[in-house]
Amino acid sequence: MLYAILCYHDEDFVGSWSKEQDEAVMKKLAVVQEKLTSQGRLGPVARLLPTTAAATLRKEDPPLVLDGPYAETKEQLLGFYIVDCKNLDEALDVARDLGAANPGGAYEVRPVGVFRPGGNLT
Amino acid sequence: MSEADTAWIETALTSARPQAVGALLRYFRDLDTAEEAFQNACLRALKTWPQNGPPRDPAAWLIMVGRNVAIDEVRRTRRQQPLPEDDQAISDLDDAEGALAERLDGSHYRDDILRLMFICCHPQLPATQQIALALRIVSGLTVKQIARAFLVSDAAMEQRITRAKAKVAEAGTPFEAPGAVERSERLAGVAAMIYLIFNEGYSASGDTAEIRKPLCEEAIRLARLLLRLFPSEPEIMGLTALILLQHARSAARFAGDGTLILLDDQDRSLWNGTMIAEGLALIDKAMRHRRSGPYQIQAAIAALHARASTPEETDWAQIDLLYGALEVVQPSPVVTLNRAVAVSKVRGPQAALDLIEPLAPKLANYFHFYGVRGAFLMQLGRNDEARIAFDRAIALANTSAEAAHIRMHLDRLIRDSQPKAKGA
Numbered sequence: 235m236l237y238a239i240l241c242y243h244d245e246d247f248v249g250s251w252s253k254e255q256d257e258a259v260m261k262k263l264a265v266v267q268e269k270l271t272s273q274g275r276l277g278p279v280a281r282l283l284p285t286t287a288a289a290t291l292r293k294e295d296p297p298l299v300l301d302g303p304y305a306e307t308k309e310q311l312l313g314f315y316i317v318d319c320k321n322l323d324e325a326l327d328v329a330r331d332l333g334a335a336n337p338g339g340a341y342e343v344r345p346v347g348v349f350r351p352g353g354n355l356t
Numbered sequence: 357m358s359e360a361d362t363a364w365i366e367t368a369l370t371s372a373r374p375q376a377v378g379a380l381l382r383y384f385r386d387l388d389t390a391e392e393a394f395q396n397a398c399l400r401a402l403k404t405w406p407q408n409g410p411p412r413d414p415a416a417w418l419i420m421v422g423r424n425v426a427i428d429e430v431r432r433t434r435r436q437q438p439l440p441e442d443d444q445a446i447s448d449l450d451d452a453e454g455a456l457a458e459r460l461d462g463s464h465y466r467d468d469i470l471r472l473m474f475i476c477c478h479p480q481l482p483a484t485q486q487i488a489l490a491l492r493i494v495s496g497l498t499v500k501q502i503a504r505a506f507l508v509s510d511a512a513m514e515q516r517i518t519r520a521k522a523k524v525a526e527a528g529t530p531f532e533a534p535g536a537v538e539r540s541e542r543l544a545g546v547a548a549m550i551y552l553i554f555n556e557g558y559s560a561s562g563d564t565a566e567i568r569k570p571l572c573e574e575a576i577r578l579a580r581l582l583l584r585l586f587p588s589e590p591e592i593m594g595l596t597a598l599i600l601l602q603h604a605r606s607a608a609r610f611a612g613d614g615t616l617i618l619l620d621d622q623d624r625s626l627w628n629g630t631m632i633a634e635g636l637a638l639i640d641k642a643m644r645h646r647r648s649g650p651y652q653i654q655a656a657i658a659a660l661h662a663r664a665s666t667p668e669e670t671d672w673a674q675i676d677l678l679y680g681a682l683e684v685v686q687p688s689p690v691v692t693l694n695r696a697v698a699v700s701k702v703r704g705p706q707a708a709l710d711l712i713e714p715l716a717p718k719l720a721n722y723f724h725f726y727g728v729r730g731a732f733l734m735q736l737g738r739n740d741e742a743r744i745a746f747d748r749a750i751a752l753a754n755t756s757a758e759a760a761h762i763r764m765h766l767d768r769l770i771r772d773s774q775p776k777a778k779g780a
Contacts, residue, residue, distance in 0.1 A: 245584075246371035249577060255363065283630070286583040286596065287637040289644075301641060302587035322640035345637040347630045 236277070236355060240311065245285060277355045278316065281348040288344040291326060293333040299326060304342040312339075316346065365405055369398050372415035373496045374581060378468030379419045384426065385531055387475070387521060391493065393422035400425070466585045467533055473578070474542045475524050477549035485520040487553050487571075492517050495574050505557070505571050507564060543586060547595050547651065550578050554599045558606075561755035562614025565606070572603045583638075590642040594652030597638035601658035604631035615764070616757045620667040632662045650686045653678050672701035689715045693728055705735035723752040727762055739769055 251259070270276035285303035292298040315332070319325040322343065329341040373394070380390035397418040411417035476490035488506065491497045497505075503513035534542060557571030579596040586592055608626035611617055639659050642652050657678045664670040679695030693712055700708035709732045712725070719725035730745035746766045753759035 244371070246581070247368060249580060250367045250371040253573075255367070283634045283637060284580055286580050286587070286593075287634050287641070289641055299644070300588075301593075302584075322637060322644070345633055347633060 238314075249284065271353065274353055275355075277352040279348075279350045279352060280316065280346045283345045283347045285344070288342055289322060289326065291329045291333060291341045291343060293337050293339055293341065295337065297330050297333050303344070304340050306340075309339055316349070362402075364410075365402060368405075368410065368414045369401060369418070370496060372418055374469045374472060374494050375415040375465060376418040376422065377493065377496075378472040379415075379464070380422050380426075381472055381529070382464070382468050382531065383419075383423060385529070387493065387524065387529070389426060390422075393426040394418060396425040397422035467539075469581065469585060470534075470539070470542055470546065471529070471531075473546040473549065473582070475529050476520075477545040478524055478527050480523055480527065481520055483552050484556075485516055485523075486549050487556050488513060488516050489520040489524070490549055490553060490578075491571075491574065494578065497570075497574070501570070505568050507567070543582075543589065543592070546582060547579075547592060550575050550582065551595060551599070551651075553578070554602070558599075558602060561757040562610035562616060563757075565610055565614075569606065572599070572606065575599055576603060588645075590645040590647050591649040591651050593638045593642035594649060594655045597635040597642065597655035598651050598658055600631045600638070601635035601655060601662050604628040604635065604662065610757075614757060615760045618761075619661060624665060627662070635659065635662065648681065648685070650682060653682045653685065657682075670701070672698050676702050689718045690722070690724075693719065693722075693725060696732075697728060700732055700735070705732040708732050709736070721752060723749055723754060723758055725749075726752065727758075727765075730762070730765060734765065734769060739772075743769060 248256075267276060267279060288303040290300045290302065290304045292300065315328075317325065317328050319328065322345075325343045329343055333341065376397070377390055377394045380393045381387060384390050384393065400421050401414075401418065405411070473490065473494055476494060477486050481489065484506070488502055491502045491505075492499065499514050499517060500510050502517075503510045506513060508516075530538075554572055554575035557568040557573075557575065560568035576596070576599055579592070579599060583589070583592045583596050604627050605619075605622060607628065608622035608624065609617055635655065636659055639652070639655050642655070657675055660671050660675050660678070676695060676698040679691060679698055682691050683695065692715060696708040696711045699711055709729070712729060712732075715725065726745045726749035730742045730749060733739075733742035733745060743766065746762050746769070749762045750759050750766075753762065
């Protein structure tokens with residue numbers, strides 16, 4: 235079984251880390267990741283850019299684009315995509331296409347800061 | 357308490373500070389009382405958090421504890437004085453914390469932080485006092501840290517901050533919730549103040565760049581905070597993008613000996629890719645609003661530089677157009693001077709020189725004017741005139757790095773004007 239592990243934390247708090255603190259945390263995480271990699275168990279790893287860089291597409295008709303992250307609590311996170319796009323508009327176009335195929339709910343479109351594709355898992 | 361515990365708590369206190377001090381200021385209506393209350397709450401946090409674990413909402417915890425401690429203080433010192441309403445000291449913090457967090461609804465929280473930032477950019481305060489005050493009361497840097505970043509003594513900085521606070525107190529703080537126009541004016545003032553903080557760090561010379569870097573980082577943190585409060589303001593997106601894109605180049609801006617390296621000569625592999633990605637994403641977002649402004653235009657210019665993987669790939673024609681747009685919204689001879697650099701790349705040095713000649717009277721004491729003019733003259737082969745311009749630039753240089761940079765041009769001129777063997 236594949237498991238997705240989703241990372242939650244207070245953005246203000248993490249944003250207040252000094253560069254050294256941030257690097258120290260990443261280094262400790264890398265140790266855990268390397269172990270998983272050597273066992274062939276680690277898929278993609280992504281660190282997202284701050285929520286200030288996000289836009290949200292509400293899958294209404296017509297779809298509505300709002301600035302900022304998805305802030306509602308009544309819906310749940312059901313899945314995610316990683317798509318290579320030239321810019322935000324292109325990413326929103328992809329989200330619109332997906333939304334047309336599956337209306338209702340919303341997509342938060344957030345740029346990825348760090349991406350490691352990881353091994354091929356099946 | 358282990359060092360890791362203390363570091364964790366300090367980070368939590370730093371990140372909660374703007375919200376907590378902002379709320380305490382609204383409650384006490386006095387900056388010194390608010391700061392003292394926050395300080396006391398922090399001391400309590402250092403005592404109890406390691407044992408009890410972190411509160412779910414550190415800002416709410418600090419606001420409540422700060423309020424209670426200050427009220428106790430009032431009760432002790434002025435027994436006759438009536439207490440503020442709502443003076444029930446709450447003993448079980450964990451239960452009450454959630455309720456208080458509920459009461460700190462979004463708009464209050466937003467205006468609290470905006471007010472705290474806004475009182476620092478009072479028009480009567482000179483820029484350096486605005487910055488110092490913001491770093492002290494919004495960011496919570498110590499006087500020592502700020503003094504270090506400004507390269508002045510602790511005593512001088514203490515005095516500067518005390519003076520700034522006195523002026524703020526005299527001017528009176530606007531406590532009523534702002535209307536839409538008032539709010540957008542405050543927002544513009546705060547944005548300008550954040551950009552001042554950034555520039556204070558960014559305009560450092562090579563030998564002090566490392567010491568002043570925290571100013572740039574703090575400006576980025578404040579800009580992101582402001583953008584989270586006002587997520588749909590394209591100019592705040594532009595400001596955040598602008599300073600991220602500029603700061604992304606910091607590792608490439610100075611040579612080992614502290615001399616400034618110009619954009620064209622920077623090792624672009626040293627640029628911070630993540631910061632650039634964030635900056636570009638923010639510009640993309642801002643552009644969708646079709647409400648242009650000076651920060652967005654400057655960020656768009658910085659973005660064109662960031663997108664070019666080599667100097668040759670830079671889209672100078674677009675940069676020329678963007679500077680043209682900036683001249684319309686924010687006319688200034690300095691903007692025209694910057695535009696001239698783009699013009700020289702697109703239409704050659706003569707067109708660029710023609711553009712800046714009329715600026716001479718206005719920029720007669722401006723270092724960059726003579727540096728840029730000298731460079732255009734040099735490109736045109738008018739070496740004697742170039743040398744005069746460079747000499748003038750050196751005389752006007754503000755930092756040793758600026759002077760050293762022009763001297764490099766001069767050396768090149770002298771070298772090039774000497775007879776050379778063919779093919780050398």
